[in-house]
Amino acid sequence: MEIAPKEEILLPVRPGFIALSLFSAFLLDLLPLGSFIEWIRPDFVAMLLLYWCIHQPLRVGIGTAWAFGILVDVADGTLFGEHALAYSLMAFIALVLRRRVSMLSLDHQFTHVTLILLIMQAVVVLTGFVAKDIFVGWAYFLGSLTAGLLWPGLTYLLKLPQRPKPDPDRI
């Protein structure tokens, strides 16, 4: 299996940036869209939580994931704890697999990220099925595929502020 060509040396992440990115993702999730885009819309909060669990496991972990799950539950009107349960499980999987995933090249990360998000969605669907006896249909899972496709772009974007500025005194 191919691994990332070379490890970059990055600046430390500012905690404010992590919080800002998570709240922007929450805002994106609240954005009302048409019914078509609604089906393929990735769960941005889950993506961001996954990213930070993999790259900053000391700052973002199961507790943060759980708290954002509660926020999503209230905003979406789902059962209290439904997304919280799914997100905390997702964060745990990310913490276990994080060394493996961060070593992979971006196109191999696609499969891992998509699978982890699918497991997260499966937990949500299963909770809904057990508690309310409703199955939503398979199209619900399309969001995870979109999330996987967007993952390289997200990684590039979130690493931008950590790239060291080129030294002007260098020859």
Place this chain on the structure above:
Amino acid sequence: MEHELFSRGPSPAVRLTFFILLSLLLLVSDVHYSYLKTLRAGIATAIYPLQRIAMLPVELLGAIGDYTRTQSSLIKENAFLQKQNLEDRAALLRYRAIQQENDHLRQLFGARARVNTPSVMAEILYDERDPFSRKIIVDKGLQAHVAEGSAVIDNAGVIGQVLQAYPFSSEISLITDKDHPTPVQVLRNGLRAIVFGFGSSNLLDLKYMSLNTDIRPGDLLVTSGLDGTFPAGLPVATVLAVDRNPVYAFSRITCKPVAGVNRYRQVLILAPGSPPPPIPVANPEPPPARGKK
């Protein structure tokens, strides 16, 4: 491996177990009890500004659309509205005459006059992203005296009822929500029944009607007002198909709601009327099936 210097608290597995247990606790209490309503309302109020911010692009698009309307479309719309206005005015006159006559008759019968229920106009903020439940959020809440259980209608008929009122917004469950019961009456012959939401599709299910029941496709169902939530006489649905298959104990009747949640942004929230007198104890009847929430 674990060293005191690098201690990071409990291991991920322990944390996961703790948070899973906490989630399950919340889930169970949400499904069966309503202890956490205030907590939920608090969080909802805290994220309300974020929801408004998320609405801004849509409102901006609407404003741009309004600004760039052509004159011809405005003239056409104006003509249509004037025609509609005339027709409505005629209907309103007839309605007033009938209402006066009705009031008079009621006084004669010594019945109490039907209270004109106050109402609040609200705007749909957004459909909920959750595909499990068919709910919408509107921009009026406790601050505008919206009470839980109030009926919500649009210009065509019943949409649903207020499930939970937050300070600045409220959550509305639709009549098409799974197992949401609405007591109705067939307008043509006064037959009483209960329609339930299907959940997955935008259709309703008229349950527990015997095979020889007198219902035809095209019949209009209106609220019967028996539950004390919906005022009587509001249009709910039209019957789409009646399937009288003798294999089943009841006929399978599918109905289509007349109100369109997807079409308009404004809804009317009716204040709940006075609750009906309690069911007599001598004839104990189970309360109408609420179903699982």
